[in-house]
Amino acid sequence: MDLDETAARLGAPVEDVDRVHRLAGDLPSAPLPAKADAPALLARLAVRPDDAAEIMAGWPDTGSPLWTPELRWLLDRSIALVRADLGGHGWLEPGPELPRERGHAWRHLYVYAYLALIDVVLRYHRDHGIADAVSWATLADLGRNLAIDRRMHREGWPVMQSWLTLHTRGGVYELGRLQHQRGGTAIGLHVPASGPMTPEAVDSSLDEAHAFFPRHFPGERYTAFSCGSWLLDPQLREYLPGDSNIVRFQQRFQLEPYEEPEGLDADVEVLRFVFRTLNTPLDQLPRRTVLQRAVVDHLKAGRHWQWHRGSFPL
Ligand SMILES: CC(C)(COP(=O)(O)OP(=O)(O)OC[C@H]1O[C@@H](n2cnc3c(N)ncnc32)[C@H](O)[C@@H]1OP(=O)(O)O)[C@@H](O)C(=O)NCCC(=O)NCCS
Structure with missing residues (x-):
């Protein structure tokens, strides 16, 4: 050929x-x-x-x-x-x-x-x-x-x-509010866009995972939940109220020392997940929620978002 x-x-x-x-x-x-x-x-x-x-x-x-x-x-x-x-x-x-x-x-x-x-x-x-x-x-x-x-x-x-x-x-299973990815010693958490992520919904998804993985993958040993996401950027706390779901999600995690992830631009990822557009000028993006206003104002101030990795024991 x-x-x-x-x-x-x-x-x-x-x-x-x-x-x-x-x-x-x-x-x-x-x-x-x-x-x-x-x-x-x-x-x-x-x-x-x-x-x-x-x-x-x-x-x-x-x-x-x-x-x-x-x-x-x-x-x-x-x-x-x-x-x-x-x-x-x-x-x-x-x-x-x-x-x-x-x-x-x-x-x-x-x-x-x-x-x-x-x-x-x-x-x-x-x-x-x-x-x-x-x-x-x-x-x-x-x-x-x-x-x-x-x-x-x-x-x-x-x-x-x-x-x-x-x-x-x-490789991945949706258990209630979160998706859980197999791999290594940590279950990777993903958050689908399916409405608010309340602490109760997250707790219940983690509980499901506790039972699910030993039962269905007994040969795999997990010791932690991990996540890599724009959602873990501590800078979000400058803008979001302390009782917001994102801040409460962050509080579960111990962050790894920050390293710029290879081949991934966190500003682009934030635009993807918050606006579902990658190339709309900042001035034309909606400002309906506190997060949308935060994202635009942060970028307009010449600052950047970060993609953090973190984990917590299972
Ligand atoms: C993760 C997610 C469910 C969190 O939403 P949530 O539970 O409403 O989060 P919070 O309670 O912290 O929201 C705080 C504020 O930010 C707003 N907000 C949160 N996520 C938002 C989003 N993706 N787009 C626009 N606004 C958002 C909320 O409306 C709220 O603002 P308001 O008080 O002005 O209404 C949501 O961001 C989402 O669906 N994201 C897409 C999927 C994603 O990013 N997954 C991770 C990929 S790495």
């Missing part, structure tokens, strides 16, 4: 296409669910009707003219690549970034990969005795992320694409 030509046709960087080619080799792929079952599956994955309609319209039917041989190759090899790391819990590099404006097949290629891996990961969950309710709550993060992608006018996709491979590898 001519990688330069494939990359040119995909409108993607040749290094990224080459990486897929090398890593996926001829590893086994997995089939997509039957198209007739897809609407019910998408609903179960909390995919909203507008996103579901696009996914159905771009479906990779045999012979569909939307699906060039290069796109089919990338879909098949992306599935194989993620599948090969079933049970993994590290971050995978996002696949080649496609010109998503070319149409539904291009826009949602990695969604089709996610759908193909549902059966694979459900089998993995069942092998670990995980209840269906946890499986579906976890996997329904797809719909939430697609809605954010739409709201962000497709600006933030590579991050979501990489994140969503954790779900299809059995």
Whole structure:
């Protein structure tokens, strides 16, 4: 196969296409669910009707003219690549970034990969005795992320694409208010955008995790909960009231000494999570909440936000 030509046709960087080619080799792929079952599956994955309609319209039917041989190759090899790391819990590099404006097949290629891996990961969950309710709550993060992608006018996709491979590898579980990522000796905490994060909801999610991991992953030993986030930036305390949920979340953690994280700009991440836009001028951002006003005023004063890591014993 001519990688330069494939990359040119995909409108993607040749290094990224080459990486897929090398890593996926001829590893086994997995089939997509039957198209007739897809609407019910998408609903179960909390995919909203507008996103579901696009996914159905771009479906990779045999012979569909939307699906060039290069796109089919990338879909098949992306599935194989993620599948090969079933049970993994590290971050995978996002696949080649496609010109998503070319149409539904291009826009949602990695969604089709996610759908193909549902059966694979459900089998993995069942092998670990995980209840269906946890499986579906976890996997329904797809719909939430697609809605954010739409709201962000497709600006933030590579991050979501990489994140969503954790779900299809059995690396992350949604237990009540928080998502819990396996790995090392600490359970990594993630906070989905699903309304306020009250201390009671956080406590109850941590309690669930206490029972969940020893039961379903008895070979893994966790001694702490950890988190890496803009939410742990102590500077937020200059602006937020002491009884706000974010400050109370921070109080649980012992922070690691601050180090600028590699390849991550905390100002950009704060804009992503607080405004769902990365390139709106500061003057045009909404100032509806105390946090929104804080974020803008802080940046306008020439200061920067930080991405901290912290943990607390399990
Ligand atoms: C984490 C999250 C649930 C916290 O929200 P919360 O429980 O309302 O937090 P607080 O009680 O501390 O909020 C304090 C103030 O900030 C506002 N606020 C909090 N998070 C906000 C957000 N993401 N965008 C805009 N305003 C926000 C609240 O409305 C409140 O302001 P108000 O009193 O003027 O209404 C929320 O920020 C969120 O959904 N974030 C997106 C997901 C995310 O960031 N995950 C972590 C990724 S690393």
